[in-house]
Amino acid sequence: MLKKTAIQKISDLAAQLMQKGTLIAPVREDAGFNFREVSDANQVDLNFYNTLMSPKLAFFPQMEDFVRYQTGKSVLEAVPVEISLKPAFLFGVRPCDVKSFEIMDIHFSGTGAVDPYWQKRREATAIFGYAFDVNTPADGADFYSTLGIGAADPEGSDVFMMKKSDDLLLKAVTDRGEKLLAEMSGLTDATPDDLKYFDETVAAGRSFKTRFTCVEAKSVAKKFEDLFHKTPFWERISDGCLSCGVCTFVCPTCYCFDICDETLFGQGTRRRVWDACMFTDFTLEASGHNPRTKVYQRLRQKVCHKYSYHVRKYGVISCVGCGRCTRNCPVNIDIFSIVDQAMKE
Amino acid sequence: MATSFKQIEENLKNEARKLLEDQKVSLVLAYGRGYDENHPVPFVAKIAADVENIVFNEYCTANMARYLVRYPRGTKMAVAVKPADSRAVVQLIQEDKVKREDVILLGIPVIGMKNSKTGEVIDSKTTCGLYNPVLYDVLLGEEIHGQPVVSPYDVLAQYEAMDKDARFAFWQKEFDKCIRCYACRKACPMCYCDPCFIDQNKPKWGEKSPQSHGNLMYHLTRFHHLAGRCIDCGECSRACPVDIPLYLFHKKVARECEEMFGQAAGKSIQDKPVLVNFRVDDSDKILE
């Protein structure tokens, strides 16, 4: 089913979704766009290239409470935190980010150990994908086509949206999407012309080029395994790295977290907070030993995890080429260049 | 007339090559090619052949003094310093983190640097507003004179004039954006503590989760730790992915320290940092 609406009317669409459940959509903020739970339909703004933070925060928020307890009381009195199961709509996700959910599913549910928080949110949420504009060049930091992701791939979304001059085309991809679109009012049926445009754009998205280098999962994984002990190489690429956590926090496929017990006034919460392999204390052991004290060791871990270990274990590269880490790095370190250099090494 | 960036790059390469060939230093901290022209990366030249990769252009904003403390004591280093960066080196020498004789400063007078994230010229109000390094061994371009003198503290007036409740609301809004990626402390040349107070568990100074109170604790304490030491390079604010104007608070504290103790950070290697120093005749008025 392909429907359409005027871009100007997306607040109508947003308002309808808000009546059905929680709407998480791109909102303009000081430092850029971000996915936020929308309280006012007019906040929804699709005039963005890509968001600052990745949409993983819709399923895997930076901070998530698990258990509440009181100091001095029995463990049995601790109360697990229930999460609400209101239907949710994640609106305006770029194709590369949609792909990231598939990779994250491996960790949070695919390996047999199911994370109920991720799982429940994921099940409750319908994804509205949103194509990149194939007629304007990609941002210099992006490299999703290297990883085989098109600029307008509808796979993984429930409803896939794209701009056509002043209109927004909405195509139902899954049954859930079909049902959703059927229930929406104010959408008009698409013309055969729109249908043609949609298919053409998806095709154009497949041949759309961002930065590109030939990356074949198996060979790149092998390459990084061979490079592991080449310390001078890793030192060279990490000479400028500050070892802050920006790249991991904005990354759609980074999933490391820390469990903290935070107690104040006798009331405690056990919660999960994002952690980053770039932090010095990430690998600090209780004994005081730290196996990764050097910056190069930490950057090596990050790159090899995404491009080598992940391939060996799960068969796919854990990177979607969204370019966020590169765009936001305070010193412009670029994972694409690292991979590129490694392949030439 | 300021020396062109191209010329500075040439001079920087020549100087670095000479130092490495003569084995005067074992590494040169400079800038290298990034993924495109507008995104240079910090680069460390270790042999003369590395020098070819050195670049210098208006986007080379990173403060290379940040990397000095990463190498073992006694390592002979040369470092490319812009005006604020040279103050950072001076401050590090004052704090005995690096020895004057171990470091060669390649001074670069600059004007019109640009932010590689936005592509815009960096507002001199967000930095220390100097054009020439305060300390250098070699100057890689002509000193810049005759430019308007900008007080680094002018930008504060509008915030100082705010009502205290409004100011609190302003900072709360800004700190609430913090995602605790710690880019500010990692980009800061003066933040070298290991471990940082906020990473400590016993005692636990502040919450690790990105909530208002933990953020407030982290930032206020960090401002305090940098009191009289912040050299106003503005790297923290540029590194911040969520654009918290950290420089404002640092400037405020720097100004207060300058007024109370009569000394700005990183101006002379003979100075002692103001908070590890005292004068018997310090006035009690400063406590009012």
Added chain:
Amino acid sequence: MSFEPKILGIACNWCTYTGADLAGTTRLQYPQNLRVVRVMCSSRINPSFIFRAFQLGADGVLVGGCHPGDCHYNTGNLYARRRLAVTKKILEFSGMEPGRFRVEWISASEGNKFAEVVTEFTEQIKNLGPQTKFKIVK
């Protein structure tokens, strides 16, 4: 019920704390709103103590030390003076009411000054009302 503020007092062992003792033994009256923590020297005070105290619900913080020149460790309070001055400016610029933080030099023989300062400071905090800015909401 009238507002009874919680005030944290951080007092140096050699002067202010002894001064407080003297105020007690001479049976001087002063408000009970002050909770005193003894430290060995006013320069022992980490500024984070003060930020944290406000976060954990203090309505005011009073720091007491020896008079400059009388420090048991010769120069401790001279460092503290500079450091706490900065703390005060930081609190002020962050939007906290400046009157909620105070540093006083009170010697071991100044029991009456201790009582006076506490009375006056408590009064001042009462006028300012509850501190809500830093306080963590339960």
